[in-house]
Amino acid sequence: MRETSLGGSALLEARDVRREYRLKGDLIEAVRGISLEVRSGDFLALVGPSGSGKSTLLHLLGAVDRPTSGSVLLDGSDVAAMSDPERARFRLEHVGLVFQRFHLLPMLSALENVELPMAEAGVGRRERHDRATALLRRVGLGDRMNHRPGEISGGQRQRVAVARALANGPSLLLADEPTGELDRRTSADMLELFQSLNEDGTSIVVATHDLQLAEGARRQLVLVDGRIQP
Amino acid sequence: MLILRYSARELLRHPARSLLAVLGVAVACAMLLDMIMLGGGLNASFRSLLTTAGYELRVSPAGTLPFDTGATIPEARATREAIERSESVSGVGPVLAANLLEAGRDDSRLFVLGVDPGEQGIYVLEDGLDPGPDEVVIGRELADEGLSIGDSVVLRPPGSFADASAAARPFRISGQADFLYASAGERSVALNLEAVADLTDRPDEASLMMVRVAGGLDPEEVAASLQAQFPGLQIASVGQLVEQAANRLSYFRQLAAILGTVSLVVTTLLIGTIMAVSINDRYGTIAALRAIGISRRSLVAAFAVESLLLCLAAASVGLVLGLLVAGQLEKILSDFPGLPAAIRFFVLDTSRIAWAAAGVLIAGVGAALVPAIRAMNAPIASTLHREEP
Numbered sequence: 371m372r373e374t375s376l377g378g379s380a381l382l383e384a385r386d387v388r389r390e391y392r393l394k395g396d397l398i399e400a401v402r403g404i405s406l407e408v409r410s411g412d413f414l415a416l417v418g419p420s421g422s423g424k425s426t427l428l429h430l431l432g433a434v435d436r437p438t439s440g441s442v443l444l445d446g447s448d449v450a451a452m453s454d455p456e457r458a459r460f461r462l463e464h465v466g467l468v469f470q471r472f473h474l475l476p477m478l479s480a481l482e483n484v485e486l487p488m489a490e491a492g493v494g495r496r497e498r499h500d501r502a503t504a505l506l507r508r509v510g511l512g513d514r515m516n517h518r519p520g521e522i523s524g525g526q527r528q529r530v531a532v533a534r535a536l537a538n539g540p541s542l543l544l545a546d547e548p549t550g551e552l553d554r555r556t557s558a559d560m561l562e563l564f565q566s567l568n569e570d571g572t573s574i575v576v577a578t579h580d581l582q583l584a585e586g587a588r589r590q591l592v593l594v595d596g597r598i599q600p
Numbered sequence: 601m602l603i604l605r606y607s608a609r610e611l612l613r614h615p616a617r618s619l620l621a622v623l624g625v626a627v628a629c630a631m632l633l634d635m636i637m638l639g640g641g642l643n644a645s646f647r648s649l650l651t652t653a654g655y656e657l658r659v660s661p662a663g664t665l666p667f668d669t670g671a672t673i674p675e676a677r678a679t680r681e682a683i684e685r686s687e688s689v690s691g692v693g694p695v696l697a698a699n700l701l702e703a704g705r706d707d708s709r710l711f712v713l714g715v716d717p718g719e720q721g722i723y724v725l726e727d728g729l730d731p732g733p734d735e736v737v738i739g740r741e742l743a744d745e746g747l748s749i750g751d752s753v754v755l756r757p758p759g760s761f762a763d764a765s766a767a768a769r770p771f772r773i774s775g776q777a778d779f780l781y782a783s784a785g786e787r788s789v790a791l792n793l794e795a796v797a798d799l800t801d802r803p804d805e806a807s808l809m810m811v812r813v814a815g816g817l818d819p820e821e822v823a824a825s826l827q828a829q830f831p832g833l834q835i836a837s838v839g840q841l842v843e844q845a846a847n848r849l850s851y852f853r854q855l856a857a858i859l860g861t862v863s864l865v866v867t868t869l870l871i872g873t874i875m876a877v878s879i880n881d882r883y884g885t886i887a888a889l890r891a892i893g894i895s896r897r898s899l900v901a902a903f904a905v906e907s908l909l910l911c912l913a914a915a916s917v918g919l920v921l922g923l924l925v926a927g928q929l930e931k932i933l934s935d936f937p938g939l940p941a942a943i944r945f946f947v948l949d950t951s952r953i954a955w956a957a958a959g960v961l962i963a964g965v966g967a968a969l970v971p972a973i974r975a976m977n978a979p980i981a982s983t984l985h986r987e988e989p
């Protein structure tokens with residue numbers, strides 16, 4: 371495990387965040403009062419058993435979901451107070467998301483997939499193309515840019531997804547089980563990519579069962595039953 | 601735009617599904633076009649037929665429509681002159697209709713119209729000259745039977761007259777004409793009014809008079825003032841006749857309205873189903889796209905474009921199909937007994953095509969909006985929770 375002390379300022383601050391679901395009359399407390407801070411340049415791994423609330427917390431941190439109570443400050447903005455469209459715009463510009471199942475658009479090339487969030491943000495055609503090209507080179511896919519997701523391997527797809535997450539230069543990269551569909555070798559490559567992005571200044575939070583990946587992060591938080599294990 | 605490229609390619613991802621949707625909507629679109637053409641077609645073509653020869657009013661015996669019954673206008677000469685004296689009238693063409701037999705050639709029936717060749721709107725000469733006192737102008741049916749200009753035709757009243765064969769008279773064929781109001785297969789000929797009067801022993805009668813309104817006057821107003829002046833006659837403008845015909849044929853329009861609505865409903869259901877299936881397949885991806893910040897508006901636009909492309913493809917196939925089907929139906933319906941063959945049931949113009957296309961596009965895109973907007977209202981985190989293992 372690497373050094374945890376980071377000189378950066380607080381990028382993300384969660385205070386006593388709770389998320390409850392009502393399911394057929396039952397109250398499910400997925401996240402039960404979590405406070406944490408992520409500094410600029412951090413690489414944090416959220417680990418814990420299945421159902422412990424990792425994904426739920428990640429969605430709260432990334433402004434995908436709103437907490438039942440508590441606050442999430444990201445890049446100085448109170449995410450919980452934003453309206454739906456405001457949060458969508460905020461995610462587009464400030465948060466990069468990577469999913470276990472990639473969720474790339476199968477009929478678009480790798481390049482077009484990476485360009486998509488830029489197009490949504492209103493970036494011009496030429497700049498979009500140049501930036502997407504640079505990002506795909508950065509994740510090691512300089513030679514597969516015009517291939518569609520169905521034409522490349524799982525590991526390569528996840529790299530495209532990482533490039534897409536970085537498209538609009540987010541301040542935080544969030545990944546939920548990014549190696550969940552990958553074999554051990556490819557997972558190791560993915561860790562290397564995350565580490566190298568982190569060394570270049572990208573702040574990262576991953577939720578994972580993958581110990582190899584978790585151990586490669588700068589620090590880990592263990593979740594059990596929606597709480598952080600001391 | 602990237603999202604539009606996505607929409608287009610998404611349709612190609614399931615070519616069989618897209619093709620079926622396109623064909624289904626194309627059939628609905630064809631039916632809609634035909635019904636729009638049929639709904640307004642009759643009126644438009646009836647009006648243009650009635651005004652072909654430039655006579656805006658029709659005078660018929662009181663209480664009847666032109667050629668509706670065997671009734672005639674009495675004192676035809678005096679009536680014609682009286683109408684002609686009106687300043688708002690520039691011409692009156694009397695017509696006396698009769699069913700006569702063609703003597704010799706197995707006494708077949710002919711529909712004979714007696715006219716004043718200088719003032720008539722019943723036929724348009726295609727060859728030869730108007731009929732003189734002992735001459736006849738024949739329609740296409742007789743020409744197709746082998747008769748031509750210079751031949752002669754012997755006409756006689758139907759055989760119930762005791763001395764019918766004595767009254768038989770030969771007429772030389774002076775010309776061939778298109779009889780505007782002839783129904784399919786009707787064997788029409790035109791003679792001088794006096795000849796028909798003679799043959800049928802009706803010296804001063806007319807079945808109908810066609811009236812030309814003086815330049816610039818409103819036919820409806822002239823009809824109304826003449827009607828007041830001649831209460832014993834029925835005087836109608838072409839507009840009124842079209843309206844009456846439209847009422848008589850209103851079941852055609854009701855049929856068209858119902859079938860047109862059915863085809864729009866079919867379009868809505870087809871596109872709605874296809875888009876709902878296609879969008880449901882993509883719930884996970886949609887949630888992920890929304891999570892990375894793609895707006896509802898962009899996604900709904902993408903789905904709207906998807907259905908728009910489907911409908912555009914369907915409309916272009918459907919319009920061609922509709923025209924082909926209309927052509928076939930027209931052939932069948934133009935043989936409708938008793939209706940002038942020149943009546944077009946299906947009238948084509950660009951505005952009708954535009955209406956049919958617009959109907960399909962609006963129904964299709966509207967149908968896609970329902971599943972699209974529903975997908976946008978699914979909570980992102982819960983959908984991801986469900987879709988990710």
Ligand SMILES: Nc1ncnc2c1ncn2[C@@H]1O[C@H](COP(=O)(O)OP(=O)(O)OP(=O)(O)O)[C@@H](O)[C@H]1O
Nearest residue numbers: 391393398400419420421422423424425426982985
């Ligand atoms: N949308 C939802 N509706 C109802 N319950 C939910 C929802 N999302 C999560 N939960 C519940 O909240 C708890 C935490 O779920 P979460 O997905 O955050 O766990 P996790 O740590 O990511 O698990 P895993 O490691 O299996 O991905 C679970 O009990 C889960 O069933």
Ligand SMILES: [Mg+2]
Nearest residue numbers: 424425426546
């Ligand atoms: Mg999870």
